[in-house]
Amino acid sequence: MLRLVELGATAIVTTDDLLYGMARMYSILAEGVGATSQVIRDVESATRWLNRVSAERD
Amino acid sequence: MKTALRVCGVIALTVMPVDGSERLPLTITPTQAFAPAAMRIRARIEPNADNRVFAIVADGNEFYRRSDIQLDGRRLVTRADGVVTFAEINAHLDIEQRNRDLDRPELIDARGATTRPDDSAGASTRPTCGEHAPPCRTRGHGDCDDR
Numbered sequence: 001m002l003r004l005v006e007l008g009a010t011a012i013v014t015t016d017d018l019l020y021g022m023a024r025m026y027s028i029l030a031e032g033v034g035a036t037s038q039v040i041r042d043v044e045s046a047t048r049w050l051n052r053v054s055a056e057r058d
Numbered sequence: 059m060k061t062a063l064r065v066c067g068v069i070a071l072t073v074m075p076v077d078g079s080e081r082l083p084l085t086i087t088p089t090q091a092f093a094p095a096a097m098r099i100r101a102r103i104e105p106n107a108d109n110r111v112f113a114i115v116a117d118g119n120e121f122y123r124r125s126d127i128q129l130d131g132r133r134l135v136t137r138a139d140g141v142v143t144f145a146e147i148n149a150h151l152d153i154e155q156r157n158r159d160l161d162r163p164e165l166i167d168a169r170g171a172t173t174r175p176d177d178s179a180g181a182s183t184r185p186t187c188g189e190h191a192p193p194c195r196t197r198g199h200g201d202c203d204d205r
Binding site: 006009010011012014018019022023043046047053 | 168171173
């Protein structure tokens with residue numbers, strides 16, 4: 001389904017190497033439609049990244 | 059039955075003002091099923107600075123399952139476990155779209171997720187019935203799935 005709305009930043013946390021790679025591919029594809037996403041290996045870093053991105057957007 | 063029961067939890071939090079003293083409507087599907095079975099629990103609450111943790115507990119004679127989600131303002135928190143399929147991701151996005159949550163920042167905790175069906179078979183060895191276990195699937199704001 002085509003989604004004509006701005007997508008919020010998405011942080012994906014995974015420690016699985018295969019899932020990390022697939023999430024990275026998703027992240028790259030998502031960038032193509034203007035979605036900001038990042039694949040990160042720990043929750044703390046993901047939280048910091050989301051805070052930073054949210055602050056930049058605000 | 060316990061080991062065969064795969065439990066996945068999905069918790070997402072949106073749009074109804076709720077504090078600890080209010081009743082929170084939950085939607086559970088299916089209401090009955092033969093084991094092994096998957097069930098989905100959905101709850102929606104309004105993000106609020108006073109709300110710190112959202113917990114859903116299923117407690118029975120032979121089953122205990124608890125899902126805790128840290129609340130963080132307007133951010134969506136999603137936890138995923140087991141095999142994650144494209145259909146599930148799409149369904150998650152549909153829910154977020156319906157809830158008008160697509161523009162909100164989201165943290166997807168997929169540390170318990172896998173893309174390999176063989177790994178999900180190992181899910182039966184994870185603590186499930188009668189044992190305290192972390193939620194295995196949490197998707198989306200306002201949605202809590204126990205599968």
